[in-house]
Every structure is written in C-alpha cells, then in structure tokens.
Amino acid sequence: MAKSTTPGEAVPIRQRGITMKDVAKRAGVSRTAVSFVLSNRENASISEETRTRINDAVQELGYRPNAGARALASRRSDWYGIVTEIVTAPFAVDIIKGAQDQAWLDRRFLLIAPSDQADAVGPNQGLEDAATEKLLEQRVEGLLYAATFHRGVHVPDSANEVPTVLINCFDADGKLPSIVPDERAGGRVAVERLLQAGHTRIGVINLDPVIPAAVGRLQGAREALADAGLELDPELVVSGYATADGGYDAACRILDRYPESDRPTALFCLNDRMAMGAYDAIKERGLTIPGDIAVIGFDNQELIAAYLRPKLTTVALPFEKMGALGVQTLAALTAGQPILADQQLVDCPLLERSSV
Amino acid sequence: MAKSTTPGEAVPIRQRGITMKDVAKRAGVSRTAVSFVLSNRENASISEETRTRINDAVQELGYRPNAGARALASRRSDWYGIVTEIVTAPFAVDIIKGAQDQAWLDRRFLLIAPSDQADAVGPNQGLEDAATEKLLEQRVEGLLYAATFHRGVHVPDSANEVPTVLINCFDADGKLPSIVPDERAGGRVAVERLLQAGHTRIGVINLDPVIPAAVGRLQGAREALADAGLELDPELVVSGYATADGGYDAACRILDRYPESDRPTALFCLNDRMAMGAYDAIKERGLTIPGDIAVIGFDNQELIAAYLRPKLTTVALPFEKMGALGVQTLAALTAGQPILADQQLVDCPLLERSSV
DNA sequence: CTGGATTGGTAACGCGCGTTACTTGCTGGA
DNA sequence: TCCAGCAAGTAACGCGCGTTACCAATCCAG
Numbered sequence: 225m226a227k228s229t230t231p232g233e234a235v236p237i238r239q240r241g242i243t244m245k246d247v248a249k250r251a252g253v254s255r256t257a258v259s260f261v262l263s264n265r266e267n268a269s270i271s272e273e274t275r276t277r278i279n280d281a282v283q284e285l286g287y288r289p290n291a292g293a294r295a296l297a298s299r300r301s302d303w304y305g306i307v308t309e310i311v312t313a314p315f316a317v318d319i320i321k322g323a324q325d326q327a328w329l330d331r332r333f334l335l336i337a338p339s340d341q342a343d344a345v346g347p348n349q350g351l352e353d354a355a356t357e358k359l360l361e362q363r364v365e366g367l368l369y370a371a372t373f374h375r376g377v378h379v380p381d382s383a384n385e386v387p388t389v390l391i392n393c394f395d396a397d398g399k400l401p402s403i404v405p406d407e408r409a410g411g412r413v414a415v416e417r418l419l420q421a422g423h424t425r426i427g428v429i430n431l432d433p434v435i436p437a438a439v440g441r442l443q444g445a446r447e448a449l450a451d452a453g454l455e456l457d458p459e460l461v462v463s464g465y466a467t468a469d470g471g472y473d474a475a476c477r478i479l480d481r482y483p484e485s486d487r488p489t490a491l492f493c494l495n496d497r498m499a500m501g502a503y504d505a506i507k508e509r510g511l512t513i514p515g516d517i518a519v520i521g522f523d524n525q526e527l528i529a530a531y532l533r534p535k536l537t538t539v540a541l542p543f544e545k546m547g548a549l550g551v552q553t554l555a556a557l558t559a560g561q562p563i564l565a566d567q568q569l570v571d572c573p574l575l576e577r578s579s580v
Numbered sequence: 581m582a583k584s585t586t587p588g589e590a591v592p593i594r595q596r597g598i599t600m601k602d603v604a605k606r607a608g609v610s611r612t613a614v615s616f617v618l619s620n621r622e623n624a625s626i627s628e629e630t631r632t633r634i635n636d637a638v639q640e641l642g643y644r645p646n647a648g649a650r651a652l653a654s655r656r657s658d659w660y661g662i663v664t665e666i667v668t669a670p671f672a673v674d675i676i677k678g679a680q681d682q683a684w685l686d687r688r689f690l691l692i693a694p695s696d697q698a699d700a701v702g703p704n705q706g707l708e709d710a711a712t713e714k715l716l717e718q719r720v721e722g723l724l725y726a727a728t729f730h731r732g733v734h735v736p737d738s739a740n741e742v743p744t745v746l747i748n749c750f751d752a753d754g755k756l757p758s759i760v761p762d763e764r765a766g767g768r769v770a771v772e773r774l775l776q777a778g779h780t781r782i783g784v785i786n787l788d789p790v791i792p793a794a795v796g797r798l799q800g801a802r803e804a805l806a807d808a809g810l811e812l813d814p815e816l817v818v819s820g821y822a823t824a825d826g827g828y829d830a831a832c833r834i835l836d837r838y839p840e841s842d843r844p845t846a847l848f849c850l851n852d853r854m855a856m857g858a859y860d861a862i863k864e865r866g867l868t869i870p871g872d873i874a875v876i877g878f879d880n881q882e883l884i885a886a887y888l889r890p891k892l893t894t895v896a897l898p899f900e901k902m903g904a905l906g907v908q909t910l911a912a913l914t915a916g917q918p919i920l921a922d923q924q925l926v927d928c929p930l931l932e933r934s935s936v
Numbered sequence: 937c938t939g940g941a942t943t944g945g946t947a948a949c950g951c952g953c954g955t956t957a958c959t960t961g962c963t964g965g966a
Numbered sequence: 967t968c969c970a971g972c973a974a975g976t977a978a979c980g981c982g983c984g985t986t987a988c989c990a991a992t993c994c995a996g
Contacts, residue, residue, distance in 0.1 A: 254976050269974050291717045292648045293952035296981050317673045335689055361647045468887040504889045527883035531824040533860050610946050625944050649982035652951050
C-alpha cells in the first residue's frame, strides 16, 4: 500500500515534475511496473488489477512522460529533421506541411532547420552545414532535405550518418534517394488537355531552358504532340523571365508575330506567374480566354491560379504529397525496409478550372 | 596519456556513438574535464594546455554533443513549441517562418504541432488538445499559439504549465500575452495614402463586419478621414464575401450606383483578394488603375499583390514580424523578465506599388 | 617550517526512463 | 515430499551529460 498518499482528493491537480517514481509511489508499486504498463510490454506479467491501479495513478497525478529521457534510455528518438530553404521560399512551404502532417500521423516530430546557404551546384566547401549539425545533435533518426525548386543539390557528408531523403531535389552525386515531381508527365498531361479541347496550334511560353522543370515539361509537351502525330514548332516556343512581366512579354511576342489565321489558339505557360502575364497580353488585344485563346499553366500557385479571371487551368506541383512521401520513405529506411526506387516521381495532377 | 589511441591517423573519421567518455579517453583526462571545457565554465580551472588537448580530441573524433542527454541533465530543453492551424492556412505560414528564424537565431528549436480543431469561441470541452500535450511531453520551455486570422481563441489549460504567447489571436479569457496586428493603424495609413494622393471620395469594400480585422480597419479609415475633416459616407461602404468574386460584385455595385461625376475615385479594399476582383470590375468598365480609380488593398498576399497589373498598393499584415516577436516575448518570459504589455500591436506597413 | 589559498583537476551522484536479471510465492505433477 | 514451472513483480544497471563535493599539488606569506 502507498503510505504517503492522501486518498481523499482524487483531483487531477497537475504540477510540473511528476515522474514515474511518483506514479509508482501513488500506486504502491515499483517504478519498473509503471514502466511496463506504460510501454505496453507484451510478456509483462502484470495483473489486471495493478495495471488499472497504475493507470489510475497516472490520471490522478496528470503524469506525462518525458520524451527526452525516453529517447536517451531507448536510443530511439521519434524525431526527424528537415533542412529547408523556407526562408527564401514563399510557396514551397507545402512540402513542410505535407511532411509535418505525415510525421504527426506517424507520431513523430519534425525538427525544422533553415539551410543557410544552399548553393545549387558548388561543393560548398569549408563551411559545414550548421543546420545538419544541429539536427544531428538532437539525434534525429532521419534527415530530409527540401529545395524550393526542382534541381540538383549537394548535401553535407554528415548526412550519411542517418537515413536521408531528398525532396524536390536530387543528389548531384547520385546516391541518395529522392522524391521529385514528374515534370515530363506533367507537361504531357497539359498538352494532352489542350489537344483534347481541339487545339493543334499550341504556343509554349518557356522557362530558363536549363532547369529540370523546363526540360521535363517541354519534353512532355513534345511527346504528347508526337502521340497525336504533331510536331512542336520551334517558332512557337518563346522563353522569358519566370515572372508575370516575363510572361507578358513572351505572350506579346508570340501573339503579334502571326496574322490571326495563323495565330496559336492555345498557350502552354510553363509556370503560373507567366500565365498571369499572358492573361494581360491576351486581354489587352481584345481576345477572350478561353474563347479565342486557351491558357494552361503549371505549378498551381493557388493564390494566382484560383483567383485569376477566368480561373486558371493548371498542372499542380505536388508539394504536399512529396513532403508526405518523403517522410514515408524515411520511415521505411529507418525501419530497415527496402524502398521502391532511388528516385520516386510524383504525379503532377491537372487541375481543371476555366481557362481551357 | 591515452593508451589505446592510434596517434598515426588524425583523420576525423566520424562514427556514431562518440561520447564524452571517448573524448576524455583520447585526451587522457576525466570526463568531467571534458564537460567543463565544452560548456565553457568560467571558474573552471583547466589549464590552457589540456583545454587545447581536449578540443583537439573533439575535432579528431568528430564528437557531437547529445542534446537530449544535455537537456535531461540540465533540465533545460532549448525547445519551444508552436501550435498552429497551418493545415488549413495557405498564407499565414509566414508566422511560422518568422518564429522559426528568430528561434534559430536564439539557438532554439521550434517544434510545430498542428492543432486539430481550433474553434473560434466554443470551450472545446472534453477533448484535450493533443498538440499541446505532445509538445509538453517534449518538455518545451514555452508555447506559442498561432491563428490564421486575427480572432479570439481558447487555449487548453495545460498551456498554463509553461510560458505561453498568442500570435495573431488573443485569449478570449483575457490573461495570456498576445501579439496582434494593429488593424486600426493599418486602416488609417491606407486611407491617409489615398487622401495624400488627392482622393476625397473613397469607397470601401468591407469584410464581414464582425471580425476584428474589419472592425479595426474600418475604424482606422474613419479616423483618417476625420483628421482630414471628412466623414465616411455609409453609402460608400459595401460588404461582400472575402473572395475575388465577392470583391468583384461589391465593386460593381459601388461603381454602377453613381454617375461618373459622383463616382468614388478610389477604393479601399479590406483585403487583397477582394481588390483582385475589384480590378476586374474596374477594367471591364474601361476604367484605368490608378488613373480613373485608385485601389488600395490590405493583407499583402504577395502572390496577388505583386503580380496584379498594375501591382497592388496594399497594407501588409506583419506575419513574420509577429512570429519573431512572439518568440522574443517567449524568450523574455522564460528568462523571467517582464514583458512590455499584455497585448502588443504590430505595425502594418504600407507597401507602395502602382495602384494609387 | 607551517598553514591557508590557489591551481588543476577527479569521483560520484542524479536527471527520467528502458531493460535485464533476479526474487518470491504459488500450483501441480511425480 | 520435492522440485519444476509459472505468475507477478522488483533491484539494479546504464543511456550521456551537468554538477557538486572532494582531493592533490603547488605557492606564498608569516
């Protein structure tokens, strides 16, 4: 029997610093017994009666386990870390959102650390990545690296100490598993949608032709046309800065170059910001969307795509899904399970709105 | 002297599980000495020579402190927790960004936990807030609650166990410190800008008149007009849904109600999405911005405001700053310092672009 | 020469918990 | 009667580290 308990008051007055020892005392058992009950050990051999007595004591005292101590003793942390350039990225935060939600479902915490200097290609010699170091000090069981736009990156060597997954980027050195959007399939689905609507003369407003997004999307567009027995007219592909102004300029060029009879009836804009500019160019010329010219975008930057008039049909970058898949992949890795592939491509779904 | 070292290779081969004990052995000292050096104790009394020997050993072995163990022993965790509805909030993530950055500067980690069910007013009886519980299990030293839009909230009782600060919301029960935008000053600065540009007949596209944002902004507008000896004409205030369509409808009503001579020359839209719709209404009528009608928004939803044509002049909600200030306030509280006020109002800066 | 202060450390405890090895009491079969 | 076997627990160790108490050697004033 517990001696020093005051059985009269069963009020769950919660105060800091309640430990297993307190629970044990209250329940009149050893601390070990409490530990067994709380961790639900199978071959525990604790009678049903003491089990409930312990659970009651937990409730009454408002006991709350100390995750840190548990991690120390069990050598498992339930923590993942994610290194991200969120600081400079207004819209890829959905990666974190997806990862965060998935981690929460898996009852894990995601520690977020901002990467100071994420250089695209350079070896980033000399300065160790402080973010990675800090995360490893917390003994995270796995690491995620998230980029704001699809590209190759280098991760610090220390990342090799724990399972690591790259999101929206890939290991330029080639060994780490990564989750990236399937740009090619996305480009394909966009153009297929235009073809299905009857357009055969399609202008493309291209990004900087070097980045993986541009390469993949354009390739997909080409394939979709080829499937329909068509070819991508190089004259109809114009590049511009990846901004609304850039899209405006590019659209002007493409629209003014041809007589009405020969003008493209649809524009595939490789991102939504450029589509936004294209809208203005089209409207300025007294043309309607999608009546005279259909427009399809890419990225699904919600605030643009959903609020343009007419609302923009676009291909979505699956940020949330990539984040979630990253955590799932990490979970598999830390559990020692095999993963499906080194590079997982995630579908970019077409979002039908009103511009096609 | 350390006995089992292999002095030939000074290569920092980093392997898991290097502890202080290993460092001590390598440096030929006691573990206590290592601890003293690493924690930079002042009255340590360690000779300069052994100090460097220890630091060398740390480097050579690639020792990395175990934050969890340190937290357990020192009873300080260096962690804050933030409970947020990020899940449903596409754009208030900047709060997290600001908080995250500030926490990183303070060398602390910010644990993010999604709040399942954030009811505006209801007492949320029965279901304990799982997010708060989980964070307290991690022994966070302080809690932040962030809402996606300015309003009153209830926080679970457990939040009283550690210092707590509310961001972009306030404690409906009245006791917890909070950080909120200064809506009134924001409304004032918006209208002052229009007055300064020579506009005296100003239409207001209002939000749901119940929420704090609408109340404050409208009040600010009224004050600015009063300062100029003018009054807000109730006829010129129209409400609508807080969307682009709602703004479009409201703008149509206001524009079509008056003959050109009597038409307002400026519109103060209480959020940017409504301003977006207002743009369309204005352009449809063959009017120019800002030539015929000036438009000013509120919120600074970057993707809208910066990419509309012309770019939208608007008043920014200081999400990042509120997040940072929240962490700073929490730091003060956990350090036992007094805070300035129970409710801190953060300035909403005017962002001049091209629509006024 | 003595004794107190200073320098340069070390031994040992405890943080809260997981886990292993061990003990105790009881039942039932030979 | 005796011992194997099981149910129901407990003692004790260690996770990696911060921290306090203690110790040995040296220095210097009296």
